[in-house]
Amino acid sequence: MTTASSAEQFAGFTHGMGIGGWLTNYKRFNVLPDRWKFPLTVGDFEHFDSYITEADVARIASYGMDHIRLGFDQIVLEESPYRYRDRIFARIADFAGWCEKYGLNVVLNLHKAVGNYCDISEPVSLLDDAELKERFIALWVEFERRFHDRPAVAFELMNEVRNVDPELWNELAERTVKALRELNPSRKIIVGSTCWNSPHTLKDLRLFDDANIIYTFHTYTPFEFTHQRGVLQAPPLFYNRNMEYPAGIGKYREYRETVGQEIGDYAQFERMDKAYLRKALEPAFEFVRRHPDKILWCGEFGTIRHCRLEYRENWMNDVISLLIEHGIPYCVWNYLSTPNDGNRFSLVDDDRREILSPRLLEIIRGHVS
Numbered sequence: 001m002t003t004a005s006s007a008e009q010f011a012g013f014t015h016g017m018g019i020g021g022w023l024t025n026y027k028r029f030n031v032l033p034d035r036w037k038f039p040l041t042v043g044d045f046e047h048f049d050s051y052i053t054e055a056d057v058a059r060i061a062s063y064g065m066d067h068i069r070l071g072f073d074q075i076v077l078e079e080s081p082y083r084y085r086d087r088i089f090a091r092i093a094d095f096a097g098w099c100e101k102y103g104l105n106v107v108l109n110l111h112k113a114v115g116n117y118c119d120i121s122e123p124v125s126l127l128d129d130a131e132l133k134e135r136f137i138a139l140w141v142e143f144e145r146r147f148h149d150r151p152a153v154a155f156e157l158m159n160e161v162r163n164v165d166p167e168l169w170n171e172l173a174e175r176t177v178k179a180l181r182e183l184n185p186s187r188k189i190i191v192g193s194t195c196w197n198s199p200h201t202l203k204d205l206r207l208f209d210d211a212n213i214i215y216t217f218h219t220y221t222p223f224e225f226t227h228q229r230g231v232l233q234a235p236p237l238f239y240n241r242n243m244e245y246p247a248g249i250g251k252y253r254e255y256r257e258t259v260g261q262e263i264g265d266y267a268q269f270e271r272m273d274k275a276y277l278r279k280a281l282e283p284a285f286e287f288v289r290r291h292p293d294k295i296l297w298c299g300e301f302g303t304i305r306h307c308r309l310e311y312r313e314n315w316m317n318d319v320i321s322l323l324i325e326h327g328i329p330y331c332v333w334n335y336l337s338t339p340n341d342g343n344r345f346s347l348v349d350d351d352r353r354e355i356l357s358p359r360l361l362e363i364i365r366g367h368v369s
Contacts, residue, residue, distance in 0.1 A: 003292040005327025010214060010295045012105045013154065013188075015366055016067035016331035017060055018300060020346065021338035022052045023072035023088065024111035028340060030232065038075050048076070048091060051338070054098045059353060060335060061102035064365045068104055069299060069331045070095060071111030071159060074139060078114075081135055089146055096150055107190065107299070107331065108143065109156040110136075116162060127168040137176050144183045154188035155180070156299065160196040160218065166204035169194055177208065185212075190297065192216040197300070199284040207294060215287070218300040219319065221280040222272060224255045226303045226315070235259040245311045246273035246318075274318040281319075285326050298323055302333040305344040305356075313359050321368040332364050 007014045026047050029037045060068055072092065079085050092108070099106045113136055115126025126132045140155060147153050157176055161169050173191050180187055189212065193201035197218040205215060220226040225243040227236045239255050253266045269276050288296055301319055303312045316332070323330050336353065337344040347364075348355055355361045 006295045007327050007329040010297055010329045013067045014329040015065060016069060017065050018069040018331055018334035019052060020334035020336040021341050023076050025341050026338055057098040058102055061104055063361055068099060069107040069109055071109045073112040074114045082138055084142055096153055105152045107154045107156050109159050111159040113158055127164050133172055137179050140176055141179055144180055154190055156190035161194045163195045166194045170206040188212050190214045190216050199281055202283055202287045214295040214297050216297045216299040217284050222252060228304060228307055230304050245315045246271060277318050278322060281322055288326050296328055298328055298330040300333045302345045305346050309357055317363045317368050320363055324366060
């Protein structure tokens with residue numbers, strides 16, 4: 001008997017789009033002094049109330065997507081530890097209702113947890129602090145309480161766990177899954193690996209004997225292409241060159257030399273193209289081969305918006321074609337970034353919110369060459 005692919009097992013979540021900078025990435029904390037990093041302002045709440053509307057959900061549905069990944073930050077939901085903002089939960093409930101209206105499933109993603117922000121350093125790590133771990137679990141229990149009757153909503157426990165001891169994350173993930181399973185035995189729960197959801201750390205995840213647990217990874221390889229001239233990561237900002245894809249490997253080797261990195265596997269290739277991407281994603285493909293009864297979902301990938309459109313399309317085509325080849329469902333990053341997001345990955349323009357290119361949309365739909 002042939003085992004169904006991850007895409008077949010994760011029906012309704014085969015090709016989706018991250019919503020972007022609404023309840024996360026609404027401003028960039030790394031440019032703010034510590035006293036301004038976490039308090040919310042009137043402007044923040046105006047943004048939460050108005051930036052994404054039913055029209056955006058209808059538009060994404062018209063693109064042929066089957067799900068949307070909605071990221072949120074813990075500090076946006078928490079008024080104080082264990083006290084939650086009904087106003088924000090109401091926005092998320094509205095969003096889930098719009099998605100249901102237009103036939104879309106939802107992934108609720110804790111994008112930035114207290115003690116695990118993917119873009120700034122914090123004095124205390126989530127995985128080293130017992131109280132922060134209790135708050136983390138309690139937040140997901142609160143989500144289950146409020147969304148118990150919405151089976152089309154999946155819970156992604158945390159976005160891009162940093163470079164930490166994987167066993168510390170495995171323990172917290174297991175505790176959180178156990179708490180949720182006591183309330184709902186069939187909730188779809190998504191668990192990613194460490195090192196910012198690297199495919200190379202999938203092997204470190206503890207696997208569950210549970211058909212409704214989904215495993216996830218992200219890919220932005222090669223980083224100097226997908227984040228070229230991005231203002232939030234020092235190496236591509238320092239190199240400060242436009243990058244092409246596909247292309248000869250020379251400029252990519254020069255990038256690593258310029259920023260003080262080892263040439264590494266670039267020495268094995270003469271071109272930056274699909275063959276390199278295949279090698280870079282091999283740990284994900286190996287996970288699929290080793291665990292055919294488990295579901296693997298690529299929850300995030302994309303290119304910075306000021307990358308030349310032709311090269312964005314080429315890269316997206318190759319990544320998605322490899323995912324489809326291995327039966328891996330996916331969700332692209334992202335629909336719309338906020339203007340003050342230093343790394344803008346938007347797939348639509350700011351004003352009319354129309355897709356940047358018909359070819360790009362066809363590729364995201366899975367019509368690849």
